[in-house]
Amino acid sequence: MKAIRLLDPSGLDGIALVELPDPGPPGPGEIRVRLHASSLNYHDLGVVSGAMRTQPGRIPMSDGAGVVEAVGAGVSDFDTGDFVVSTFFPTWLDGDPPLADFSQTPGDGIDGYAREIVVASAHSFTRAPGGYSHAQAATLTTAGLTAWRALVVHGGLKAGDTVLVLGTGGVSIFALQIAKAMGARVIVTSSSDEKLARAAELGADHGLNYRRQDAWGREVAAWTDGRGVDHVVEVGGPGTLAQSIEATRIGGHIALIGVLTGRAGPVPTAALMVRQQRLQGLIVGSRAHQLEMVRGLEATGIRPVIDRTFALGEIADAFRLQQASGHFGKIVLEF
Structure with a gap:
């Protein structure tokens, strides 16, 4: 073979x-x-x-x-x-x-x-x-199971929630699709306007080009009328985490699933604490999670x-x- x-x-x-x-x-x-x-x-x-x-x-x-x-x-x-x-x-x-x-x-x-x-x-x-x-x-x-676990298993995603996904790679696009299928609003970041347009075709409600908007966390919070998003699928790591914290509502959920900007770096712990947010690192999921995801994908048609x-x-x-x-x-x- x-x-x-x-x-x-x-x-x-x-x-x-x-x-x-x-x-x-x-x-x-x-x-x-x-x-x-x-x-x-x-x-x-x-x-x-x-x-x-x-x-x-x-x-x-x-x-x-x-x-x-x-x-x-x-x-x-x-x-x-x-x-x-x-x-x-x-x-x-x-x-x-x-x-x-x-x-x-x-x-x-x-x-x-x-x-x-x-x-x-x-x-x-x-x-x-x-x-x-x-x-x-x-x-x-x-990619599929990481997004599923971040939003469904640990995020408790429900209709009406707002989700922020960083980038347009495999995990992020799955997160966009899962969130929209479950009735959530989705904000997507990218360095490419073309990719943001493609994300919009998949149902993204708002797109931000982080090359032009360095303080995109503040922009995300503003788009939600100052409340912040309920969930972040955080693929960047230390280079993006501070912005994700600013973008997330008080008591919101940040799933740390990637380290594209590096494996170590400062964490704004005071901001995370005062906003009482839940920051959870996770890597993919269990076989039971995957069986649940398969049923979910069949039900939603994703x-x-x-x-x-x-x-x-x-x-x-x-x-x-x-x-x-x-x-x-x-x-x-x-x-």
């Missing part, structure tokens, strides 16, 4: 398309999946670029979608022919997070889904939403926004597009 290996995980030039032996039939509790798609996330970019060190020879990519080819003894959740999508934390089935690292995350601590066939625990997958293509399903593992697809052997070009921030929504590999 064809697969991608990181021969030198310090850069995109170290990505190689290789031939690997067929993994064979599934054992007890396992399923064999013919993979057809994966999608790019900034976590994956960190691994393949060398920013997040991993074992040489690692198969990258945390997201994978395909069809079940065989089912091992004791597996009752799946049948041959089922369309499935991978989970980010295969050992986190329900309840509180059991890990504070990526030691069990495919494409990082263990081999991922940039390959044609995988044999893995049945807990490593859930069913894909009905009617989804493999490419669409492959966007859910990381379909992922895919900017562009690449073949498996074009994975380096796909990551170069991601590095250049040239995408809107998700970038997908199909194979």
Whole structure:
């Protein structure tokens, strides 16, 4: 079978398309999946670029979608022919997070889904939403579930709420779609007027170009008549957090899910405290969260926004597009 290996995980030039032996039939509790798609996330970019060190020879990519080819003894959740999508934390089935690292995350601590066939625990997958293509399903593992957990699981999103999403990458566009489907108003920030226009086509109620409006937190608060937003999907980290705090209402919820502006920096703790806001760091979600999300997507009819697809052997070009921030929504590999 064809697969991608990181021969030198310090850069995109170290990505190689290789031939690997067929993994064979599934054992007890396992399923064999013919993979057809994966999608790019900034976590994956960190691994393949060398920013997040991993074992040489690692198969990258945390997201994978395909069809079940065989089912091992004791597996009752799946049948041959089922369309499935991978989970980010295969050992986190329900309840509180059991890990504070990526030691069990495919494409990082263990081999991922940039390959044609995988044999893995049945807990490593859930069913894909009905009617989804493999490419669409492959966007859910990381980006889709992160947005779902931020807004629905921990945010308690409800109709009439106001949501601020930063940027127009995969998580942010999912957050926009989920919020609109549930009756919320949405504000989107971007450095591109073209991307803001595309966000408006998806239902965004207001857009802010942060290149022209440095104090966008104040602008967001003003747009809400001084109240502030109920939820922020905060992907920037230290470089944007102060503005997000200013944009959020007293007692509001900020989901810290990204570090695009850096991994460390000052936090305006006094402002956070006096406004009695809830700042929560989160990374993706559990298998139970993913099962709930799949049902939610089927009920709302949400379909992922895919900017562009690449073949498996074009994975380096796909990551170069991601590095250049040239995408809107998700970038997908199909194979």
